[in-house]
Amino acid sequence: MTQTLDALLEARTRRPAAAIPLAEPVPVDAVPTPALVVDVAALERNLDRMAGFLAARGVGLRPHAKMHKCPEVARRQLERGAVGICCAKLAEAEVMHAAGMDRILLTSPVVTDAAIARLLRLVAAGGDVRTVVDDAAVVARLGAAAQAAGVEVAVLVDLDPDMGRTGIARGAPALELVRHIAATAGVRFTGLQQYSGQLQHLASHAERAAGAREALARGRETADLVEADGHAVELFTGGGTGTYDIDSLPLDDGSGFTDLQCGSYAFMDEEYEAIGRDESGRAERFEPALTVHVTAVSRPREGLITVDGGIKAFAADTSRPAALDADGAHLPGIRYHFGGDEHGILRLKEGAPALRVGDRLRFAPSHCDPTVNLHEWIHAARDGLVTELWPVAARGCGW
Amino acid sequence: MTQTLDALLEARTRRPAAAIPLAEPVPVDAVPTPALVVDVAALERNLDRMAGFLAARGVGLRPHAKMHKCPEVARRQLERGAVGICCAKLAEAEVMHAAGMDRILLTSPVVTDAAIARLLRLVAAGGDVRTVVDDAAVVARLGAAAQAAGVEVAVLVDLDPDMGRTGIARGAPALELVRHIAATAGVRFTGLQQYSGQLQHLASHAERAAGAREALARGRETADLVEADGHAVELFTGGGTGTYDIDSLPLDDGSGFTDLQCGSYAFMDEEYEAIGRDESGRAERFEPALTVHVTAVSRPREGLITVDGGIKAFAADTSRPAALDADGAHLPGIRYHFGGDEHGILRLKEGAPALRVGDRLRFAPSHCDPTVNLHEWIHAARDGLVTELWPVAARGCGW
Numbered sequence: 001m002t003q004t005l006d007a008l009l010e011a012r013t014r015r016p017a018a019a020i021p022l023a024e025p026v027p028v029d030a031v032p033t034p035a036l037v038v039d040v041a042a043l044e045r046n047l048d049r050m051a052g053f054l055a056a057r058g059v060g061l062r063p064h065a066k067m068h069k070c071p072e073v074a075r076r077q078l079e080r081g082a083v084g085i086c087c088a089k090l091a092e093a094e095v096m097h098a099a100g101m102d103r104i105l106l107t108s109p110v111v112t113d114a115a116i117a118r119l120l121r122l123v124a125a126g127g128d129v130r131t132v133v134d135d136a137a138v139v140a141r142l143g144a145a146a147q148a149a150g151v152e153v154a155v156l157v158d159l160d161p162d163m164g165r166t167g168i169a170r171g172a173p174a175l176e177l178v179r180h181i182a183a184t185a186g187v188r189f190t191g192l193q194q195y196s197g198q199l200q201h202l203a204s205h206a207e208r209a210a211g212a213r214e215a216l217a218r219g220r221e222t223a224d225l226v227e228a229d230g231h232a233v234e235l236f237t238g239g240g241t242g243t244y245d246i247d248s249l250p251l252d253d254g255s256g257f258t259d260l261q262c263g264s265y266a267f268m269d270e271e272y273e274a275i276g277r278d279e280s281g282r283a284e285r286f287e288p289a290l291t292v293h294v295t296a297v298s299r300p301r302e303g304l305i306t307v308d309g310g311i312k313a314f315a316a317d318t319s320r321p322a323a324l325d326a327d328g329a330h331l332p333g334i335r336y337h338f339g340g341d342e343h344g345i346l347r348l349k350e351g352a353p354a355l356r357v358g359d360r361l362r363f364a365p366s367h368c369d370p371t372v373n374l375h376e377w378i379h380a381a382r383d384g385l386v387t388e389l390w391p392v393a394a395r396g397c398g399w
Numbered sequence: 400m401t402q403t404l405d406a407l408l409e410a411r412t413r414r415p416a417a418a419i420p421l422a423e424p425v426p427v428d429a430v431p432t433p434a435l436v437v438d439v440a441a442l443e444r445n446l447d448r449m450a451g452f453l454a455a456r457g458v459g460l461r462p463h464a465k466m467h468k469c470p471e472v473a474r475r476q477l478e479r480g481a482v483g484i485c486c487a488k489l490a491e492a493e494v495m496h497a498a499g500m501d502r503i504l505l506t507s508p509v510v511t512d513a514a515i516a517r518l519l520r521l522v523a524a525g526g527d528v529r530t531v532v533d534d535a536a537v538v539a540r541l542g543a544a545a546q547a548a549g550v551e552v553a554v555l556v557d558l559d560p561d562m563g564r565t566g567i568a569r570g571a572p573a574l575e576l577v578r579h580i581a582a583t584a585g586v587r588f589t590g591l592q593q594y595s596g597q598l599q600h601l602a603s604h605a606e607r608a609a610g611a612r613e614a615l616a617r618g619r620e621t622a623d624l625v626e627a628d629g630h631a632v633e634l635f636t637g638g639g640t641g642t643y644d645i646d647s648l649p650l651d652d653g654s655g656f657t658d659l660q661c662g663s664y665a666f667m668d669e670e671y672e673a674i675g676r677d678e679s680g681r682a683e684r685f686e687p688a689l690t691v692h693v694t695a696v697s698r699p700r701e702g703l704i705t706v707d708g709g710i711k712a713f714a715a716d717t718s719r720p721a722a723l724d725a726d727g728a729h730l731p732g733i734r735y736h737f738g739g740d741e742h743g744i745l746r747l748k749e750g751a752p753a754l755r756v757g758d759r760l761r762f763a764p765s766h767c768d769p770t771v772n773l774h775e776w777i778h779a780a781r782d783g784l785v786t787e788l789w790p791v792a793a794r795g796c797g798w
Contacts, residue, residue: 002422008788009431012775023401032408032490032513032798066740088741089707091431108707108741109696111757114431134697135756165705165738166697197739297508298533298557298565306564308488308507311769312797317715317737338716339564340596341465341768342487342507342797357534358510369740370710374772376411376795389407395795396775398711398741399431 009399013094017071017393025385029360033295034309036375037362038390040382042289042328043266044076049286050244050265051080059248060259062086062105062237067263067369069394070378071099077266078103084128086261090118091397093129099393102127105237107193107261109158109166111138113145120149132158132193134168136180139187146186155187156235159194159222161215167194170222178226191235192226194219195261200242203275212239212246220255234258241265241272241286269368270322288328291362292321292371294344296355305346305355312341314363315370321363326384328364336363408798412493416470416792419776424784428759432694433708435774436761437789439781441688441727442665443475448685449643449664450479458647459658461485461504461636466662466768468793469777470498476665477502483527485660489517490796492528498792501526504636506592506660508557508565510537512544519548531557531592533567535579538586545585554586555634558593558621560614566593569621577625590634591625593618594660599641602674611638611645619654633657640664640671640685668767669721687727690761691720691770693743695754704745704754711740713762714769720762725783727763735762 003011028037054061063077066088074085074096084103087093093104102125110119110131123129123146133139133155146153157177160167168174174192181189199211216238223233239247239260250256264272267290276285294309314321316338323331323346333352339345344363348355355361365371372378378390402410427436453460462476465487473484473495483502486492492503501524509518509530522528522545532538532554545552556576559566567573573591580588598610615637622632638646638659649655663671666689675684691713693706713720715737722730722745732751738744743762747754754760764770771777777789 002420004422005425005430005785005788008419008421008776020407021401022407023403026404030513031404034797109756111696112694114429134699138756160699164699164703165742165744167699169700295511297510300533300559300563300566301568304563309797311714311716312772312795315710315715316769317710341772343564345564357508357537370715373711373740374795377407386404389404396711396773398433398708 009091013091013397014098015391015393017095017099017391019072019380019388019390021388022386025387028293028379028381028384028386031293031379031386033293033360034313035293035379036372036377037291037293037379037381038267039289040380042287043073046266046268046286046289047076047080050262051082054244054248054260055081057248059257062259062261063266064107064261064263065096065394066092068266068372069392070390071096071101071393072390073266074101083259089398090115091399092394093122094118095394095397097122097125097127097129102129104129105156106131107195108132109134109138111135113141116142116145120146120151120153123151123153124149130154130156130190132156133177133181134158134166136177139177139181139184143184143186153187154190155181156191156193156237157181157189159192159219161194161196161219163196163198165197170218171225174222175225175229178231179229182231189231191233191237192219192223194238195240196238196243197240200240201271201275208243209246212243216247216256217251220251237261242275264368267368270364270366271318273364288324288364290368291324291364293360293362296357296359296361299357303348305348306339307344307346307361308342309363310339310341310343312374314365315367315374317367317370319366321365324362324364408490412490412796413497414790414792416494416498416790418471418779418787418789420787421785424786427692427778427780427783427785430692430778430785432692432759433712434692434778435771435776436690436692436778436780437666438688439779441686442472445665445667445685445688446475446479449661450481453643453647453659454480456647458656461658461660462665463506463660463662464495464793465491467665467771468791469789470495470500470792471789472665473500482658488797489514490798491793492521493517494793494796496521496524496526496528501528503528504555505530506594507531508533508537510534512540515541515544519545519550519552522550522552523548529553529555529589531555532576532580533557533565535576538576538580538583542583542585552586553589554580555590555592555636556580556588558591558618560593560595560618562595562597564596569617570624573621574624574628577630578628581630588630590632590636591618591622593637594639595637595642596639599639600670600674601641607642608645611642615646615655616650619650636660641674663767666767669763669765670717672763687723687763689767690723690763692759692761695756695758695760698756702747704747705738706743706745706760707741708762709740709742710737711773713764714766714773716766716769718765720764723761723763
């Protein structure tokens with residue numbers, strides 16, 4: 001049976017997304033590898049910590065679902081008071097909306113007429129779906145299409161914090177775009193977004209703090225400019241796991257972000273672990289809830305063990321995965337090297353455990369977002385037993 | 400309804416894998432981005448070239464399906480005389496077998512009892528399913544399990560070409576393992592595998608040739624040793640897209656590989672393009688049949704354009720994607736930088752085309768295997784029209 005491309009893409013975003021309970025729990029050390037495993041208790045502690053931390057500061061949490069792409073995680077975040085979720089891509093938002101998460105902020109611009117049409121269907125489907133804009137021509141087309149469809153789209157202006165990825169320059173250019181939105185039927189200005197991705201992984205907390213405070217102050221200046229011009233800034237959203245403790249503090253005048261877009265805190269990864277290690281100043285510690293379990297499949301020579309997880313099991317864009325023991329602590333003497341698509345090669349040094357072919361190991365990925373995106377399912381484990389599979393329902397949904 | 404984990408994993412490998420014809424062809428420049436696109440005519444020319452080249456040299460082609468994970472491509476390879484396909488992982492083999500490709504060599508060791516049980520089911524399901532081994536203890540367990548299941552498994556001994564990933568040392572250790580196999584009921588020795596992954600991307604053809612000839616000679620010495628001991632080496636398999644023209648030449652005594660495991664030649668990528676550029680000596684040129692189409696979504700400042708494909712659309716393990724024109728030639732003046740999970744940032748220099756938000760571009764990925772693995776479908780295009788979606792059926796099937 002032939003179908004249209006649109007129908008096929010739409011069907012992809014409506015695959016079953018809910019947790020699949022297993023008829024019998026499986027010990028976590030018995031699931032076929034490489035396997036993406038989440039310790040549900042650790043995940044839920046992480047979710048509680050961030051929710052509690054930001055609630056105490058009176059700042060909203062709008063967690064980024066691009067990290068987990070998993071409705072089961074998003075649902076837990078909303079149950080703990082998240083004001084909504086962020087999605088990076090339209091197809092990701094379609095998955096989340098179909099799964100019942102209907103308070104969605106699209107954090108990347110939607111620019112083509114075809115994509116705008118899909119966005120309008122999502123807005124019409126209900127809930128609170130908003131998008132960011134950074135281009136006047138796109139605003140004009142979005143407004144015209146929304147009018148034609150009989151809907152109004154809530155938009156935020158995306159500010160570029162001198163990162164050069166998306167967003168319009170702060171100050172006059174941003175104000176001009178806000179005025180353009182205010183003058184355009186079909187779109188409604190509801191706030192500003194400013195995400196300083198370039199600050200999130202700076203090694204020093206002091207450097208992150210300095211950068212984040214300056215970015216916030218400059219973003220707020222634009223917010224003030226916009227409000228002085230008569231446009232209410234209902235939302236001012238930004239921030240991430242690297243700066244949540246900084247971005248949740250108000251400026252001297254009491255203003256600040258209305259909500260933060262942290263994502264990685266839920267699962268954590270080696271990159272974020274590394275920047276958290278020497279920081280007595282940080283209020284909360286997030287646990288490595290996400291691991292990839294692998295099996296030793298070869299011992300090509302003394303001091304080397306090859307495991308069955310390579311660049312198709314671990315994202316390879318930053319650093320290397322780290323071997324963990326059952327308590328989440330680093331295993332000594334094991335250094336992972338990517339060994340191509342399918343393998344990792346472990347160099348074993350003094351202090352390494354004795355490893356044989358068939359042994360299992362667990363690794364914290366270096367970068368959680370693209371690692372999760374490689375896997376079909378999250379093996380949801382409690383007390384060492386996998387009780388459910390959680391579909392990574394929006395995996396690959398980039399369009 | 401609850402299910403067992405095994406049943407869920409099994410069901411995953413039986414998802415529809417055949418091409419999905421579109422009710423109406425869609426212009427390739429109208430499919431939602433980021434989109435993985437294969438020019439079917441270019442693909443088929445690549446398949447014809449390699450098939451013809453190796454046939455003329457009397458060497459078999461056993462293409463590696465880990466590259467494309469797509470039964471539609473495997474079928475075309477077999478139709479052109481491939482002696483079988485290679486799979487890297489058991490779940491990948493399960494997908495291919497379920498889709499009708501039943502001559503499969505598993506090129507990575509299968510070591511756990513659970514994985515061995517799945518391998519035995521695949522062998523029992525028919526066709527010609529073989530696996531590699533590099534460990535005596537695994538051979539013992541595999542043989543015992545095969546006997547208990549009433550099947551015999553054809554195995555190849557994996558030789559380590561001093562790469563240190565998988566395989567046993569050549570010479571006496573390999574011979575000892577062959578003898579062990581010969582003495583073990585349930586397994587049948589059928590040949591040797593030697594894959595020199597470390598040679599495939601050396602920039603100089605002369606260096607690749609020197610390395611590959613030495614590796615082949617040393618591998619053949621082991622083959623001679625094994626044959627002199629009374630064990631027929633039916634298959635001696637190895638080689639890749641970087642060395643196919645070298646590895647298909649016999650040694651002075653007329654011996655050589657029986658078949659080559661090339662994968663990337665079908666789609667090609669920037670890494671393999673780069674090593675092919677200055678080689679007058681190579682007999683065949685393979686075309687960039689695979690591109691990822693993206694859309695410009697932001698223009699944060701003069702000289703920068705941000706597109707909607709980042710590390711979830713392009714593998715980021717090697718170099719950067721390259722912008723191509725409609726004829727597959729490099730577009731001048733555009734340099735791609737990874738801009739996080741969802742974006743690429745193009746730095747535009749002299750000679751770059753004028754680009755606006757909403758414009759489409761196509762990029763050749765730096766590394767085809769892990770790029771394909773990120774996508775749900777291949778958009779199969781002929782003459783600029785997408786006529787079918789080809790499921791990347793084994794995507795994510797690493798277990």
